[in-house]
Amino acid sequence: MSNANGDFVIPCQQKQALMKVSFVGYKTICKLVPIARIGNVKMQANSYLLKGVTVEAARVVEKVDRQIIFPTKEQVKTASNGYDLLDNLSLPTIIVNRAERKVLSLKGGDVQIRINDVKASMQDVLALQPDEVTKVEFINVPGLKYGDSNLDAVINYQVRRRYAGYVGGVSTMQGTKAGFNNSDGYFKYNVKKSEFSINYSFSYRSVEERSYESLGTYHLPTGETLHRNYLGYDSPFLYTTNNVQLGYNLSEPDKYTLNVRLNFYNHNSPVRGMNQLYQESGKANQYLQNNRKMLEQIPSLDIYYSLNMPHDQNLALNLVGTYIGTDYQYRMREYTFNKSPDESVKNAPLTDYSYDATGRKRSLIGEGTYSKNWKQMALSVGGQYNISHTDNIYVGSSNADTELKYSNLYLFTQLQGQQKWFSYQVGVGATRSSIHQGENGYSKWLFRPQVTLQAKASDRLSFKWSSKITSDIPSLSDLSELRQYSNSFEARDGNSGLKPFTGYNNTLSASWNIPLMSVYLEGNWTYYDKPIATSILPEKREDGSYLFVSKPENQKSHDYKHLLLTPEVHLIKDHLDLNLMCEYQNVKTKGLDYSHEFNYFSYGAEIRYMTGNWNIGYGAYKVEKSFWGEKTNGGEPTSNLAVTYSYKNWQFGVLGLFVFYPHGCVYKDELFNKYVQQKNKVRLADQGNMLVFTASFNFSHGRRYHTGSRKLNNSDRDNGIR
Numbered sequence: 001m002s003n004a005n006g007d008f009v010i011p012c013q014q015k016q017a018l019m020k021v022s023f024v025g026y027k028t029i030c031k032l033v034p035i036a037r038i039g040n041v042k043m044q045a046n047s048y049l050l051k052g053v054t055v056e057a058a059r060v061v062e063k064v065d066r067q068i069i070f071p072t073k074e075q076v077k078t079a080s081n082g083y084d085l086l087d088n089l090s091l092p093t094i095i096v097n098r099a100e101r102k103v104l105s106l107k108g109g110d111v112q113i114r115i116n117d118v119k120a121s122m123q124d125v126l127a128l129q130p131d132e133v134t135k136v137e138f139i140n141v142p143g144l145k146y147g148d149s150n151l152d153a154v155i156n157y158q159v160r161r162r163y164a165g166y167v168g169g170v171s172t173m174q175g176t177k178a179g180f181n182n183s184d185g186y187f188k189y190n191v192k193k194s195e196f197s198i199n200y201s202f203s204y205r206s207v208e209e210r211s212y213e214s215l216g217t218y219h220l221p222t223g224e225t226l227h228r229n230y231l232g233y234d235s236p237f238l239y240t241t242n243n244v245q246l247g248y249n250l251s252e253p254d255k256y257t258l259n260v261r262l263n264f265y266n267h268n269s270p271v272r273g274m275n276q277l278y279q280e281s282g283k284a285n286q287y288l289q290n291n292r293k294m295l296e297q298i299p300s301l302d303i304y305y306s307l308n309m310p311h312d313q314n315l316a317l318n319l320v321g322t323y324i325g326t327d328y329q330y331r332m333r334e335y336t337f338n339k340s341p342d343e344s345v346k347n348a349p350l351t352d353y354s355y356d357a358t359g360r361k362r363s364l365i366g367e368g369t370y371s372k373n374w375k376q377m378a379l380s381v382g383g384q385y386n387i388s389h390t391d392n393i394y395v396g397s398s399n400a401d402t403e404l405k406y407s408n409l410y411l412f413t414q415l416q417g418q419q420k421w422f423s424y425q426v427g428v429g430a431t432r433s434s435i436h437q438g439e440n441g442y443s444k445w446l447f448r449p450q451v452t453l454q455a456k457a458s459d460r461l462s463f464k465w466s467s468k469i470t471s472d473i474p475s476l477s478d479l480s481e482l483r484q485y486s487n488s489f490e491a492r493d494g495n496s497g498l499k500p501f502t503g504y505n506n507t508l509s510a511s512w513n514i515p516l517m518s519v520y521l522e523g524n525w526t527y528y529d530k531p532i533a534t535s536i537l538p539e540k541r542e543d544g545s546y547l548f549v550s551k552p553e554n555q556k557s558h559d560y561k562h563l564l565l566t567p568e569v570h571l572i573k574d575h576l577d578l579n580l581m582c583e584y585q586n587v588k589t590k591g592l593d594y595s596h597e598f599n600y601f602s603y604g605a606e607i608r609y610m611t612g613n614w615n616i617g618y619g620a621y622k623v624e625k626s627f628w629g630e631k632t633n634g635g636e637p638t639s640n641l642a643v644t645y646s647y648k649n650w651q652f653g654v655l656g657l658f659v660f661y662p663h664g665c666v667y668k669d670e671l672f673n674k675y676v677q678q679k680n681k682v683r684l685a686d687q688g689n690m691l692v693f694t695a696s697f698n699f700s701h702g703r704r705y706h707t708g709s710r711k712l713n714n715s716d717r718d719n720g721i722r
Contacts, residue, residue: 063454064424064453067137067140068137071089081126086136099182112151114157115128123186139155143416143452149448149472165189165190170697173692176690177689177691180205180692184200195248196248198245201242207687212276213276213683215678216676216677217676218676230277232274233275235273237273239268239269239272241267243266244264247260247262255308263301265299267296277337287334288487289349293327294327295327299322300323303319311372314371318366320365321365324362326361329354333345356395359390360390360392361391362388363386377417381413382412386410392404398483400481404435404437404479406434409431412430413428415427421456422455431445437480444500448469452464453466460512461512465507465508466505472532473500478498478552479494480496504528505525517568523561524563526559533591534631536671556591558589560586579606580603583603585598586599587600587627589629596630616643623635639661642654651697657692658690664684667682668681
């Protein structure tokens with residue numbers, strides 16, 4: 001046996017000996033040699049390929065800004081696309097909504113999905129084959145290079161492409177009660193270094209039993225108190241979406257990648273009713289007829305280029321041009337109630353607050369990043385410039401032409417490294433935002449430093465602390481100087497005087513992993529200075545009555561604290577998992593004329609069993625609530641059952657949505673203003689206990705092909721209309 005340098009001695013008294021030398025990956029040598037002069041032994045690499053190697057390693061690896069998860073064989077086998085696989089992984093703080101094809105954070109922020117470091121579309125995730133995924137990076141402390149201060153997490157699939165001449169697939173979901181359908185298809189074909197691709201997705205929703213109820217108390221400056229109730233009638237709701245993506249990729253692995261994508265997104269919502277019966281003591285009942293229509297069309301062109309340079313350097317460039325065309329119709333009429341809604345609308349309306357809006361937006365986003373890797377350190381430097389022009393024209397009860405010019409420059413530098421048990425990530429970003437509507441607007445620099453430190457107490461236990469300063473800018477719709485009436489009693493104004501605001505975020509977390517259990521504990525404190533929230537004030541009209549006007553304004557502060565615990569127990573290794581969640585929130589808000597404190601405790605659980613070709617899971621969560629300004633917003637209840645069976649390239653399944661909710665899904669919110677207190681409820685009755693049948697088929701043929709990955713991707717879908 002040789003030492004580390006390959007030196008060896010043959011303990012033999014003979015002048016010659018038969019020597020046999022072997023080493024993994026090289027051809028075995030067997031020859032007669034003189035003991036005195038063996039010299040250097042040269043070995044030839046073996047040309048055979050290993051048929052398969054299985055490496056048993058830790059399922060979860062902790063890094064300074066992320067967890068790296070290696071999917072098990074069962075998790076891969078029982079998934080048909082990227083969403084299924086992500087759901088099987090049961091990441092802490094993450095909920096996967098398979099029916100709506102959304103990934104949500106229990107902490108309320110955004111979740112960004114990437115494939116090989118590139119921001120991925122819904123179609124990309126649906127076209128992802130689980131057996132292509134080598135690992136999943138759960139980045140729970142997103143760095144400055146991601147650019148979005150509202151991100152709670154980034155989920156990055158690391159994929160080895162298996163494009164064998166061509167690869168494709170189709171899938172569909174069909175509901176049994178409400179109108180519900182999701183259908184998708186994709187196809188990719190390669191020739192030499194090129195790949196051509198097409199993706200298409202379609203969604204359809206139709207709800208008949210949808211109602212909106214509002215119970216309100218209004219305090220007038222005169223001291224009088226009014227009680228106004230808006231009782232909801234079942235009103236129809238319908239929309240369709242079509243999304244087409246054409247792609248071309250030219251790539252030489254480890255050298256360069258050119259990627260061009262042409263996207264077209266169409267959203268058509270011809271019916272979005274919200275009809276109500278209005279009741280007030282001492283007044284005749286009224287019928288409120290409300291319907292909205294919207295058609296949105298968004299073509300975009302995305303060009304990306306990446307160049308790998310010597311000494312582990314990379315340069316990536318991305319340019320995205322987008323056009324957003326929006327046609328919006330708002331119909332709001334009040335009638336004297338006469339026996340029924342159909343009879344009421346036969347008379348002339350008492351008031352008509354209807355209007356039409358036409359929006360046109362053009363935007364251009366350019367981004368570039370440079371990265372350099374050393375053995376224990378990595379540097380990233382980059383910048384992004386975003387410029388857009390929005391022109392929204394309102395005609396009807398509201399007449400206005402809101403022309404907004406927006407530009408945003410973002411620069412960042414970030415350093416990440418590791419020294420034995422200690423890891424760090426430090427960086428600083430700077431943003432210059434400029435928004436103008438006519439002579440009104442602002443231009444302002446905002447700085448965004450961020451630091452993350454991780455200490456490993458052992459291979460199983462690690463602690464992490466992250467601190468960052470964030471910046472948020474007003475939305476385009478809030479900046480529009482436009483008054484819109486909800487009814488004859490309430491209206492909403494825009495505010496071109498809004499300013500960006502700053503947030504200070506600190507998070508301390510601990511992660512403990514053993515073979516049969518993992519525990520994640522997180523505490524967070526976030527403070528926003530001068531956040532944008534709604535103010536409500538009574539405005540006296542010429543006839544002596546009052547109109548309650550909502551208006552976005554920069555308030556004083558928003559103080560948020562939360563504690564989150566998510567244990568995961570592997571009851572039967574690789575087969576049966578139980579996930580638990582409990583969270584406590586404390587929120588204190590201070591406005592120009594208000595102060596509130598909210599406390600909320602939520603909990604939930606998921607259990608999943610995977611065996612052979614079967615995957616069975618059930619999850620139930622208490623309704624999540626968020627608190628902002630003077631309002632609480634409740635999400636939808638979660639009680640979903642999923643059963644799927646995989647056979648070769650096919651998968652069949654059934655989803656049970658809102659199980660044990662026979663009366664449907666209910667969204668609730670409350671308002672605690674000193675002039676207006678409201679309890680609002682939106683009910684979707686025909687979605688309760690709904691079954692959705694699913695089917696998918698994937699196919700491939702031909703040779704293998706590796707596509708270089710992207711590191712940048714940008715998009716724009718903010719039309720600015722309200």
